[in-house]
Amino acid sequence: xxxxxxxxxxxxxxxxxxxxxxxxxxxxxxxxxxxxxxxxxxxxxxxxxxxxxxxxxxxxxxxxxxxxxxxxxxxxxxxxxxxxxxxxxxxxxxxxxxxxxxxxxxxxxxxxxxxxxxxxxxxxxxxxxxxxxxxxxxxxxxxxxxxxxxxxxxxxxxxxxxxxxxxxxxxxxxxxxxxxxxxxxxxxxxxxxxxxxxxx
Amino acid sequence: xxxxxxxxxxxxxxxxxxxxxxxxxxxxxxxxxxxxxxxxxxxxxxxxxxxxxxxxxxxxxxxxxxxxxxxxxxxxxxxxxxxxxxxxxxxxxxxxxxxxxxxxxxxxxxxxxxxxxxxxxxxxxxxxxxxxxxxxxxxxxxxxxxxxxxxxxxxxxxxxxxxxxxxxxxxxxxxxxxxxxxxxxxxxxxxxxxxxxxxx
Numbered sequence: 001x002x003x004x005x006x007x008x009x010x011x012x013x014x015x016x017x018x019x020x021x022x023x024x025x026x027x028x029x030x031x032x033x034x035x036x037x038x039x040x041x042x043x044x045x046x047x048x049x050x051x052x053x054x055x056x057x058x059x060x061x062x063x064x065x066x067x068x069x070x071x072x073x074x075x076x077x078x079x080x081x082x083x084x085x086x087x088x089x090x091x092x093x094x095x096x097x098x099x100x101x102x103x104x105x106x107x108x109x110x111x112x113x114x115x116x117x118x119x120x121x122x123x124x125x126x127x128x129x130x131x132x133x134x135x136x137x138x139x140x141x142x143x144x145x146x147x148x149x150x151x152x153x154x155x156x157x158x159x160x161x162x163x164x165x166x167x168x169x170x171x172x173x174x175x176x177x178x179x180x181x182x183x184x185x186x187x188x189x190x191x192x193x194x195x196x197x198x199x200x
Numbered sequence: 201x202x203x204x205x206x207x208x209x210x211x212x213x214x215x216x217x218x219x220x221x222x223x224x225x226x227x228x229x230x231x232x233x234x235x236x237x238x239x240x241x242x243x244x245x246x247x248x249x250x251x252x253x254x255x256x257x258x259x260x261x262x263x264x265x266x267x268x269x270x271x272x273x274x275x276x277x278x279x280x281x282x283x284x285x286x287x288x289x290x291x292x293x294x295x296x297x298x299x300x301x302x303x304x305x306x307x308x309x310x311x312x313x314x315x316x317x318x319x320x321x322x323x324x325x326x327x328x329x330x331x332x333x334x335x336x337x338x339x340x341x342x343x344x345x346x347x348x349x350x351x352x353x354x355x356x357x358x359x360x361x362x363x364x365x366x367x368x369x370x371x372x373x374x375x376x377x378x379x380x381x382x383x384x385x386x387x388x389x390x391x392x393x394x395x396x397x398x399x400x
Binding site: 115154157167176 | 315329333337350351354355357358359360361362363365366367370371372373374375376382385386387389390393394399400
């Protein structure tokens with residue numbers, strides 16, 4: 001198998017680079033245009049392959065979207081590693097890790113696509129809710145030793161999503177331009193109180 | 201002037217009920233479909249008037265959107281009334297007022313339209329940023345006696361927008377179904393710390 005594209009010759013080659021190139025193009029287009037406006041055809045063109053190739057790998061736009069969402073840092077591994085230090089100081093560790101990831105535009109894009117798309121597209125709204133609930137908040141809740149652990153986890157979710165929207169999407173100043181450690185110092189105590197402090 | 205619609209007869213009648221009906225239809229359609237997908241023509245049909253009538257009042261879709269945004273509680277009057285009690289306890293008063301307003305779906309829709317639209321539409325992204333910065337955060341910042349008052353105000357914005365997204369748009373449980381006073385008790389201390397507490 002060569003690395004040159006094989007246009008319309010039976011089954012497309014199972015080239016890992018092609019798949020990666022399509023996913024990168026998908027993340028770029030979904031980020032720039034949102035889920036609805038980014039077409040499978042445009043994404044194929046952006047990746048330099050034909051649409052049939054994209055369908056071969058991902059079936060349809062929803063499948064492509066899901067695959068693009070799974071690409072960045074594995075959230076379960078990330079949360080597990082943060083939780084391994086225990087809940088004391090977890091607010092600060094969580095914030096520092098997330099702000100560092102999101103400040104890097106490449107890693108930011110998946111979360112940003114999800115949040116943007118969820119606002120206007122019911123399918124990705126459900127996806128975001130499930131992704132956040134299962135992959136992030138469920139794991140955090142499991143680490144908290146309190147009967148209201150799920151409420152606490154969803155409160156953390158509200159501050160983290162709000163930080164994504166305010167700093168990275170709507171870009172409210174001066175929060176958008178504040179240096180990472182300023183954001184960590186300001187927001188980590190909020191997350192820590194939702195984790196282990198008084199919320200009643 | 202009668203209350204019956206006057207189809208295509210020179211200048212449309214300046215009927216206040218017609219204008220209000222168009223604005224109500226616009227809020228409904230923008231909420232359900234987002235800014236991009238709701239057409240001026242569909243909104244006119246929903247309101248039972250022709251598109252020329254809508255253009256007569258609001259010029260174009262952006263003008264209609266702006267007018268629809270201005271309709272609910274006047275944010276400046278709301279914030280001014282909350283601030284008149286001083287910054288002590290402002291976190292709790294602000295949260296209680298907002299959660300009460302947002303829980304009432306009618307009033308919620310304008311904020312929800314703005315947040316949803318801002319994610320996928322650059323024009324309304326700019327609108328949301330300007331609306332939040334000027335109408336809400338600017339007034340809060342002016343009431344805070346600290347050199348970092350603008351950072352504090354934008355941190356408050358991050359928690360409030362996050363609460364809107366998590367409770368009303370993405371509906372992360374159990375936050376989405378928590379009773380209002382539970383939300384106020386949990387989130388007010390966050391807002392109060394951003395207002396008057398230590399953030400460094």
